[in-house]
Structures are given as structure tokens and as C-alpha cells.
Amino acid sequence: MTAVPPATATAVAPATTPSARRRTTAEIWIVLGLSLGQSGVYAIVNIVARLTADTRLADQTATLNASQSDRSLLDLVYQLLGIAFALVPVALALYLLSGRASATWTGTRRRIGLDWGLDGARPGRDVAWGFGLAAAIGVPGLAFYLLGRALGITVSVQASALNEHWWTVPVLVVAALQNGLLEEVVAVAYLHERTRDLGWHRAWFVVWSSLLRGSYHLYQGVGPFFGNVVMGVVFAWFYTSRWGRHRVLPLVVAHTVLDVVAFVGYALLPQDWKDALGL
Structure with a gap:
């Protein structure tokens, strides 16, 4: 009997048997345990440590994209x-999705x-939607961050601490593109595929x-947790909507644009501007 070519293979049916559901559930936990779920657990422990520290949450700092070495080329290798x-x-x-x-x-x-x-x-449509989502999330997100700083529920986030090279x-x-791919592919596209296999609404x-x-933004404080939950609702809803059409690329573009503005903008912004904005 001739094997069916991979390109014409039929999609696997949802996990309907108990063993198939257990396997799918285990796969989800493994993927999350190796990626964003692991980050979420560490972030929960981190926020507990921050809230129980002697220093107020508003006076604490979270540093992203830190240098790993004083030597330029070695630091570059570490970053890559x-x-x-x-x-x-x-x-x-x-x-895993391609296999099942x-x-x-x-x-x-x-x-x-x-x-x-x-x-x-x-690509034109994906980019347009991506920039639209970035604008819809970015401006309220910055306002939410500043409000959180004012209320003392958000730490000071240094979006880039890389030395100038x-x-x-x-x-x-x-790094912004990496964040966009990791978070949107795993937290949205992969999770949607697998929860749909489990019959989730x-x-x-x-x-x-x-x-x-x-959860994995809790290390930045309570404010960013709620801000990213709102972002997550918008992105997950869009992905499953008739406008998103189960396309993750607009989300990757939006996330990358947001992080590029945050990372590069922070790195290039004069210190007196950062102080004035409370960044």
C-alpha cells in the first residue's frame, strides 16, 4: 500500500478519547514548562519577593536586555x-503541531x-493589521504604565541596559522579534490549536x-499584569475573530513594533527625558 504524501495528509481529529486528551494536556504543560509557563512561575515568585521586600514596589527596578559582558564581541555572542x-x-x-x-x-x-x-x-494585510494593533495597544499601554507608576504598583522598567555598541x-x-514570535506563537497560536483539540470554548x-x-509580566509589578491581561484578551480575541482569521503574523508584527519602540526608544532617549516621563 502506497503511503499518503505528507502534503496531502488529512488533519488529525480533535482529542476525543481520554488517553488522547491526557496526551494533549501533557504536551501543553511540557511546552509551557519549557517556555512562557516557566517564566510565569518565576515571575510569580519574583513579585512575592518584591512585595515582601523592605523597598517599596514603586522604588524597585526591572531591567530588560542587560549586558552580559564588558567585552563587546563576547556580549554580542551572549545576546545572540x-x-x-x-x-x-x-x-x-x-x-508538535505539524505532527498532529x-x-x-x-x-x-x-x-x-x-x-x-x-x-x-x-504580507501587506498582516503588516497593516499589526501596526493597527500596535497603535491600539501601545498608547493605552504607556498610559497604563505611567498610571501604575503613579499608584506605586509598577516597578521602574529599564527596557534596555545594553552598553552602547x-x-x-x-x-x-x-530581541523584539524574538519576543513577538515566542509569545504570539506559543501563547496564542499553539495554545489555541491545542485547546481546540481538547474541545475548549x-x-x-x-x-x-x-x-x-x-503572569509572565508580573515581575514588572501588579500594573503590568493587568495591562498585559488586557493585551492578551485583545490579541486572543482578534486571532479567533473574522478579522484575524487565525493568522498569528499580525500579532507578531504588533508585538515586535511595540517592543522595538520600547527597547530602541528607551536606549536612544536622553536620560533627562526618561526622568521627566518617569521611565
Whole structure:
């Protein structure tokens, strides 16, 4: 009997048997345990440590994109290694989906809308939606951060602490893209595929996806937790809406734009401006 070519393999049916559901649930926990779920657990412990410290939450600092070495080239190697290994869970999620959902790597990318460059893809539409989502989230997000600082429920976030090198801005841009791919592919696209396999209602997916997103931002304080939950609701709802059409690329574009503005803008902003804005 001739094997069916991978490109024409039939999509796997949802997990309907108890053993299939247990396997799918275990897979979700493993993927999250290696990526954003692990970050969420550490962030919960971190916020407990912050809230029980002698220093007020508002007087504490969270540093992103810190230098790893005083030597420029060694620091660059560390930064690139960190970005590369952070993308491994993305590859794992795509690999697992390709094995159980569409049976091909290309088919999986099309299924979740990560098909930029493939036939039939519409990058212009994805970019337009991405910038629209970034604008819709970015301005309220900054206002929410400043409000949290004023209320004392958000730490001072240093979006970039890299030393000034010729490669600083390019690395910050790549780091922003890495964050966009990791969070949107795993917390939205992968989680939606797997919770749909388990028969979850769309509303439950939106709730758990947004709570996951908020959890791994808790190290920044209580304010960013709620701000990212709101962002998670918007992104998860959009992804499953008739406008989002299960395409994750607009979310990746939006997240990358937001982080590029935060990372690069913070790195280039004069210190007196940062002080005036409370950054």
C-alpha cells in the first residue's frame, strides 16, 4: 500500500478519547514548562519577593536586555545565543503541531498564519493589521504604565541596559522579534490549536491565554499584569475573530513594533527625558 504524501495528509481529529486528551494536556504543560509557563512561575515568585521586600514596589527596578559582558564581541555572542535558544520552544510548538495537526511544516505555518513568503500569503494585510494593533495597544499601554507608576504598583522598567555598541540597536530589534514570535506563537497560536483539540470554548481560550500573558509580566509589578491581561484578551480575541482569521503574523508584527519602540526608544532617549516621563 502506497503511503499518503505528507502534503496531502488529512488533519488529525480533535482529542476525543481520554488517553488522547491526557496526551494533549501533557504536551501543553511540557511546552509551557519549557517556555512562557516557566517564566510565569518565576515571575510569580519574583513579585512575592518584591512585595515582601523592605523597598517599596514603586522604588524597585526591572531591567530588560542587560549586558552580559564588558567585552563587546563576547556580549554580542551572549545576546545572540539568548535570542536563539529562546526561539527553540517556538520550533518545538511548530514541530508538535505539524505532527498532529497538518502533518507538514508548511501546512502548519499556513494553518496558524505564520506563512509569510508562502504562496497566497498577504504580507501587506498582516503588516497593516499589526501596526493597527500596535497603535491600539501601545498608547493605552504607556498610559497604563505611567498610571501604575503613579499608584506605586509598577516597578521602574529599564527596557534596555545594553552598553552602547555598533550592534546594540540591531540586537534590540532582533530581541523584539524574538519576543513577538515566542509569545504570539506559543501563547496564542499553539495554545489555541491545542485547546481546540481538547474541545475548549473560544472564551476559555481567551481567558487562559490572557492570564498566561499577564503572569509572565508580573515581575514588572501588579500594573503590568493587568495591562498585559488586557493585551492578551485583545490579541486572543482578534486571532479567533473574522478579522484575524487565525493568522498569528499580525500579532507578531504588533508585538515586535511595540517592543522595538520600547527597547530602541528607551536606549536612544536622553536620560533627562526618561526622568521627566518617569521611565
